[in-house]
Amino acid sequence: MIMKLFFQYICSQPLVSVDMKFGLLLFSLLFSSLAYGQETIRGMVCDETDSAGVMGVVVDCTADSVLVARVVTDGKGKFAVTADGRKTTLIKFTHVGYAPYFLSLPVQKKQDIDLGVIYLKPADTALGEVTVVANANRIDRTLVIPSKQDVRVSEDFYGLLLTMNLRNMKVDVLNKKVTVGGKRPLWKINGIPKDESEIATVRPQNVERIEYSDLPSAREADRGYGGVVNIILKKQDNGVMIAANAMTAFTTGYVNGGVQALYHKDKNDFYVTYSTSYRGYRKWTKDENSLFISPVDTIVRNATGVESRFGYISQNINLGFMRAIDARTAFSITLRNPLYYQHNIPKSILQNGVNRETNSSYRGYTPAVDVFFGKTFSNNDRLELNVVGTYSLKGKSLYTTTDVLNGQNTGTYTMPADTKRRSLIWEAFYSHNFGQMRLMVGVQNTMGKSTNTYYNPSVSRDELSENNTYAYTQLSGALGKLQYSLGTGLKYNNMDNGQRREYWRNQSQLTLSYSPSKNLFLRYYGVYYPTMPSLFALTSVVQRIDDLQLLTGNPTLRSTQNFYNSMLVSYSRNKFNSDLQVTYRYADRPIFMHIDYDNGQQLFVQRYINGIYGSQLNLNYSASLKEIFGFMNVSGECGYSYFRSKAETLAHTLGNFYWSMTVQLYYKQFTLSAYMMQPRKVLDNEIISRDEKVSRITLAWKKQNLTLTAAVFNPFTPQGSNYIDQSLSKYNPGKSKVAIHDNGNMFTLGFSWNFSFGNKGNSSRRSLNNTDSGNSILRANP
Numbered sequence: 193m194i195m196k197l198f199f200q201y202i203c204s205q206p207l208v209s210v211d212m213k214f215g216l217l218l219f220s221l222l223f224s225s226l227a228y229g230q231e232t233i234r235g236m237v238c239d240e241t242d243s244a245g246v247m248g249v250v251v252d253c254t255a256d257s258v259l260v261a262r263v264v265t266d267g268k269g270k271f272a273v274t275a276d277g278r279k280t281t282l283i284k285f286t287h288v289g290y291a292p293y294f295l296s297l298p299v300q301k302k303q304d305i306d307l308g309v310i311y312l313k314p315a316d317t318a319l320g321e322v323t324v325v326a327n328a329n330r331i332d333r334t335l336v337i338p339s340k341q342d343v344r345v346s347e348d349f350y351g352l353l354l355t356m357n358l359r360n361m362k363v364d365v366l367n368k369k370v371t372v373g374g375k376r377p378l379w380k381i382n383g384i385p386k387d388e389s390e391i392a393t394v395r396p397q398n399v400e401r402i403e404y405s406d407l408p409s410a411r412e413a414d415r416g417y418g419g420v421v422n423i424i425l426k427k428q429d430n431g432v433m434i435a436a437n438a439m440t441a442f443t444t445g446y447v448n449g450g451v452q453a454l455y456h457k458d459k460n461d462f463y464v465t466y467s468t469s470y471r472g473y474r475k476w477t478k479d480e481n482s483l484f485i486s487p488v489d490t491i492v493r494n495a496t497g498v499e500s501r502f503g504y505i506s507q508n509i510n511l512g513f514m515r516a517i518d519a520r521t522a523f524s525i526t527l528r529n530p531l532y533y534q535h536n537i538p539k540s541i542l543q544n545g546v547n548r549e550t551n552s553s554y555r556g557y558t559p560a561v562d563v564f565f566g567k568t569f570s571n572n573d574r575l576e577l578n579v580v581g582t583y584s585l586k587g588k589s590l591y592t593t594t595d596v597l598n599g600q601n602t603g604t605y606t607m608p609a610d611t612k613r614r615s616l617i618w619e620a621f622y623s624h625n626f627g628q629m630r631l632m633v634g635v636q637n638t639m640g641k642s643t644n645t646y647y648n649p650s651v652s653r654d655e656l657s658e659n660n661t662y663a664y665t666q667l668s669g670a671l672g673k674l675q676y677s678l679g680t681g682l683k684y685n686n687m688d689n690g691q692r693r694e695y696w697r698n699q700s701q702l703t704l705s706y707s708p709s710k711n712l713f714l715r716y717y718g719v720y721y722p723t724m725p726s727l728f729a730l731t732s733v734v735q736r737i738d739d740l741q742l743l744t745g746n747p748t749l750r751s752t753q754n755f756y757n758s759m760l761v762s763y764s765r766n767k768f769n770s771d772l773q774v775t776y777r778y779a780d781r782p783i784f785m786h787i788d789y790d791n792g793q794q795l796f797v798q799r800y801i802n803g804i805y806g807s808q809l810n811l812n813y814s815a816s817l818k819e820i821f822g823f824m825n826v827s828g829e830c831g832y833s834y835f836r837s838k839a840e841t842l843a844h845t846l847g848n849f850y851w852s853m854t855v856q857l858y859y860k861q862f863t864l865s866a867y868m869m870q871p872r873k874v875l876d877n878e879i880i881s882r883d884e885k886v887s888r889i890t891l892a893w894k895k896q897n898l899t900l901t902a903a904v905f906n907p908f909t910p911q912g913s914n915y916i917d918q919s920l921s922k923y924n925p926g927k928s929k930v931a932i933h934d935n936g937n938m939f940t941l942g943f944s945w946n947f948s949f950g951n952k953g954n955s956s957r958r959s960l961n962n963t964d965s966g967n968s969i970l971r972a973n974p
Contacts, residue, residue, distance in 0.1 A: 235307035237269045237285060238572065239314075245269025245628060246312060249287045267670075268627050289335075290314055309572060314401055314424075333405040333420065334359070338396065341819055345856045345863040347892040347901040348437060348944055349394040349423075354854060354867070357816045357827045359762075359771055360406040360419070365867070365888060366905055366935070368392060368448050368469065372406050375418030382425055384524065389467035389508040391423065392450040393435040395897075395946055400424045407717050410666040410679030411621065411634055413699060430456055431948065439901070439942030444934035445472020445503060448942075461514040469506045475912070475933035476502035478538055482919065482926025484740055484796055486789045491740065493926075495540040495548065499933070504534040520568040528560045547596045548738075556587035558613070576621040584613040593738050607735045607743075608647045615640035629669035632679075636662045646733050656689040656727045677703040685724050689731065691747050697722040713762040721756075725749040725783055729800040742793070746800045753780040770815040779806040784877040786839065787924045796923060803839040803877050810834075828853035835875035844920050846875040863892045868908070878920045884913040898945050905938040912936035 237249045245268045253261040253275045260281075265271045275281045285293040290312040314335055336356060346352035353370060354363040362371045370377060370388065379386045381394070403422040412420060433456070438449035450467035477497030484491040507530070514524040535553040542548055560582040567575050591607040621634040638660040646652050664681030680700040687693045701719035708714070731745035758775040781802040790797050816827035830851040837844050850872035856865040867890075871883040890903040906912055912935035917928045 231305055232272055232274050233281075233283070233305045233307060234272045235270070235310055237265050237271065237287075237310045237312060239290075240311040244625065244630065246287060246290070249285055249290075249312070252284045252286070254282045254284070285310060285312060287312060308570075333403050333422075335401055335403055337401045338399055339818070341825070341858065343396040343399070344894065345825060345858045345865065345892075346396040347863070347890060347899055347942070349391060349396060349399075351865075351890075351892075352396040352399065355825065355827075355856065356402070357769070357814060357854075358402075358404050358406070359760075359814075360773075361404075364886075366886065370421075372417075372419035372421075375416060378408075378412055378415070378417040378420045380420065380422040383422060384514070387508060387510070387528070387530075389450070389469075389506075389530075390452075390465050390510060392448070392467050393437060393452040393465065393944075393946075394423060394425070395435065395899075395944060398425050398946070400426045407703060409632070409677075410664040410681050410699075410701060411632060413679075413701065413719070413721060414636060414662040414664070414681065414683060430458065433946065433948035435944075435946035437942070437944035439903075439940050441938050441940045444474070444938060445470065446934075446938065446940065459516040461512070463510075463512050463514075465508070465510045467508045470504075472501075472503040473932055473934040474501055475499045476536075476538065476931070477933070478540065478928060478930045480540070480926060480928045482924060482928075485923050485925075486794075486796075487791070492543065493740070494543040497931070498539040498541060500539045501535070501537045502932070503536070504532070507531045522564075522566045524562075524564045526562040528562065529557075530559075531557050542595075545597060546602065549594050549596075551590065551592045551594075553590045554588065556584065556611075558582055558584040572625050574621075574623040576619075578617075578619045578621075580615075580617040582613070582615045582617075584611070587611040587613075591737075595739065603739050605736050605738050606648050607737070610645045611642060613640060613642040627669075629667060632664075632666045632668075634664055636660075636664075642727060644731075644733075646735065648735065652733060654689060654731050654733050656687065656730070658688075658727065659686040660684070660724075673707050675703075675705045677701075683722065687725075687727065687730065689727070689747070693730075695722070695724060695751055697724075697751060711763055711765050713760075713764075715760040715762070716758070717760075718757045719755075721754050723752040723754060723779075723783065725751065725800070729783060737798070740796050741787075742790070742795050742797045744797060744799050749783060749800060750781055750802050752782050752802070754778070755780075767818040768815070771813070773810075773812045775808075775810045775812075777808045777810075782806045782837075782877060784839070784879075786878065787921050789923050801839070803837065806835075806837040806875075806877055808833060808835050808875075823858055825856040825858075826854070831872070833872050833874075837875055837877045839877050840922070842878075842920070842922055844875060844878070846873060846880060848873045861894050863890075863894075865890045865892075880918040880920065882916045884915055885909055897947060899943060901940075901942040903940045903942070905940065906936050910936040912938075 233253070237246050237251075238244060239246055245265075247265055247267045247269060249265040249269070249271070251263050251265065251271050251273055252259060253273055255275065261273045261275055263271050263273045283295045285295075291314070293310060293312055295307070295310070314337070336358065338352060338356065342352060342355050346355050350363055350365050350368055350370070353361065354365060360373045361377075364370070368388075376388070379388055379391055381391065401424045403424065404420070406419040408417045408419060433452075433454045435452045436450070438447070440447045440449075447468065447470040450465065452463065452465045454461060454463040477499055478495070479497045480493070480495040482493050484493060509529040509531075510526060512524065512526040514522065516522050533553075533555045537549065537551055539547070539549045560580055562580045563578070565577045569575070587610065589607075589609045589611065593605045594601065595603045615638060617636075617638045619634060619636045621632070623630060623632045625631075638658065641655070641657040644654045644656070646654065661684045662681055664679065666677060666679030668675075668677040670676070678701075680698065683695070683697045683699060685695040685697070699719070699721040701717070703715070703717050705713065705715040729745050729749055730747050732747050734742055734744040737743050755778045756775070758773060761772045763770050781804070783800055784803055785798055786801040786803075787796055787798050789795075810831060810833045812829060812831035814827075814829035816825070818825050820826060828851065830849070832847065832849050834847040835845065850870055852867070852869035854865065854867045856863060858864075867886070867888045869886050871885060873880055873882045886906070887908045888903060888905050889907055890901060892899060892901045911931055911933060913932040915930040919926050
């Protein structure tokens, strides 16, 4: 329009010559053509996994195979580039650690184009080492891509986790258990929360990457998780996928196994999973040497363990349906069916010749229905809703101790009980991104009711109800190389077992991280959180354990205030990775099981009390070196822990070292690995405990979708697994040792296999995981 008016004005002037008019006409036509052809292309580049803007993405515009423009995204991931609208333009987005993204634009009639948000996906090509990719050391997680060698040397998914040496993660390959910072992690597969039993069928070669955090956010903090492990799998096929794995020992009762069947069709997933863990040990022993000190007497109680039966079977059957309604909306429903049965018959001979046998068993079944809805809006805000309902069918607990001397029954002490529990759990979560900042807000609520029936010394019913509400918010962002995250939440807990208790508590956390170079990463993490008394710890029911002891709860318990701080220095270069970490934890009024003497009943009483304080200082260094000489990986850790505690008038301290090491040798389809660890001792108020020493040698053979393994557990500890406890109690000092001799030199064989066919497709994603972890029944440990 401007050029049209300008041309009309020139032609209307009488003093302008015809030649000049013609020249101005050509100039205006040329300028008009150039102006019409120029277009400004704008947009924003974000990470597909969390919608955070990605800085430093190279945006190349090509026309007729010629590069015509290049820009780089700013700190918020935004860009603007000028290109020729008269030609088809190919735009390429590239960034280290992300898969390239291509976009073709046809000839445009408009001058300006807004592409909206372009999502980049972290690269799925295997790197030469297990190290974080660019931008991966984020404030909330670390992105880890397994290398070909990591997949090659790992016999199963637990082996892969052990090989990757993830920060603060402990992997128990024998029992198929994983902890992060001493707590259970929140498991996810493609963002969908899973039980730990459901990850057993994940094969290392199907893992695209792992999004890992050893720091729970404000969202996970109230659920008791130590971190988050999100396993991103390679794209599913339209069709059927079947996976199975099993490991068994031929000399003792030991089986781990699982089967998964999944049918994927376009936007829908139907799946069923089954997993089991079985133990049937026959050489379980417990030796005890203890004193029972009353104001008037000291009783010596020494017990020599006799080889006994110890076993359990855990089974999980899950049925699920997921639907990706559209690219931004997902719905899922899952029916979970966990079944558990445990039966122990420990036997011992007391120092006075009495033969003691304890029959302890528990069975339970707690089905649950889990419904989820998630939606990402056009501005990249995210809404997630989750509702879970559980109903525990009658759980049965039995604990009977029988003493026999010279064939005569000298005492029987029984603690039978039944339990029922039902709960409703819901959560609403919303996140909003603005600039380089991300704001999360949410509300979690758990309503539960437990009914316990105790049958000795008389029939009594104990009803406990709870209403736990937690509202939280968390702000994360970056200022240059400095990343920050600040979260806080208000917790309301209402518990009633005939006596109503209300708790209002705050829990807050701060995380700061800084990367002065691509090889160095620094992080500070501090958190304050309360620990509420458990339902069973608040009961007033009293039960008789044996001839000397009673067991009860404590309705007057107070909440514990916890303070935790950690400093991390992480260094990576080529195939070398290392972490140096210092942590300090302090608990004010910690809750623990205490024993004292009741003068009225002239018996010793085990009950929960609040101590005065407990603290732990820990120094840990871990390192790994990959592909040494092209056929070896080495990783390990060492550390020192110092504990302090005080309960009533007695103070205790403990300091000790611990270490672990893994060596892997690989050649073609074969991998030989060895693992050894020296566990640390832990002081928990009045109890010093040490977990089992573990050693393992494994030979694995892989070909395509089949893996075969042979392993020897504890070849250097023929006595098997040993667990040692020491009591520092004023009234009941002593030591105990539990040994599972079946685990010594235990030889196992295992396999894993999967089969799939069809066309590529995508699965819907979710990120909530709400389960009922309430435990209300008071039980003794054999």
